[in-house]
Amino acid sequence: MNKAFVKESDDEDDDLEPEAVALPQGTRNYMTPEGYQRLRSELEHLMNEERPSVVQVVSWAASNGDRSENGDYLYGKKRLREIDRRIRFLTKRLELAEVVEAWRQPNRDQVFFGATVVYEDKVGEAFTVTIVGVDEAEPLQGRISWISPVARALTKAREGEVVTLRTPAGLDELEILEVHYPQAPDQA
Template sequence: MSDTVPMTQEGYQRLQEELKTLIRVERPKVVQDIAEARSHGDLSENAEYDAAKDRQGFVEGRIQELGDKIARAQVINPAEIDSEKIVFGAKVTLFDIDTENEVTYQIVGEDEADIKVGKISITSPVGKALIGHMVDEEVRIVVPSGVRVYEVTDIEYS
């Protein structure tokens, strides 16, 4: 695992908000749920208690994970990037040679990726394949259905 975790400012803020919610809202609620389940008596067959303990494990694990990612965050502002090549943060417009469709993706950190809004992870096969290419270059990307060939038509940093 690398020392830093690249992310946009938006992604960094989202992680911080989630961490704050887990610490201020979720953690106290789980503690309260455990106390309430304990008050119901026999813990050996208490499904509420087991569920609350499982939830506590998840919440504490996520708090640790987020704290670690935030501590190692390398916040990158795409607007400050001046590159003719595709790097982290780029908004890339591609022309699919086979389907003749155009698609636009922004290359973001793992926690920010959401294909529905056109954000792909820098660690995804498509994200990895795009890095370092320039406008008018062809990019061959191995996907589960075979090989896709794209032409890079635009690179934007905003």
């Protein structure tokens, strides 16, 4: 099939993955040590294991002749583009990374990156969240990005304070019940 009829982009602009959260302009990519290591491991796996394996399959498939109807070749090329895009994305994110060791935080009663916060909304429902990097956020598991509205409202507040959170439904008040930080690795 003629390439003119197939939507393939050679642009480098597709480095940002659809689920990737954009970082605020001019900021570092704050991460926990665990989050940094997880992205680093994924990058190493893609570069050292998965990509070479797919390249081998594509080379084998290409040697079989007609590439236009060769499923292994076509799928392999598509998978290589996906892997290369993810490698570029991870490389850029790791270049911007600033690992924050939350256990070093001197103001342990105040909310900063890496803190685990227990708060109560104005209805009286309690929530526990940990403030992490944008690439580590899992809201359903209580891990929220430092750029999220809740994290921004909580940041710099202290235990016992009430902060205001703007939501689509209006203003909500959050009372900070507890602030915890992880212990030093040698104490864990």
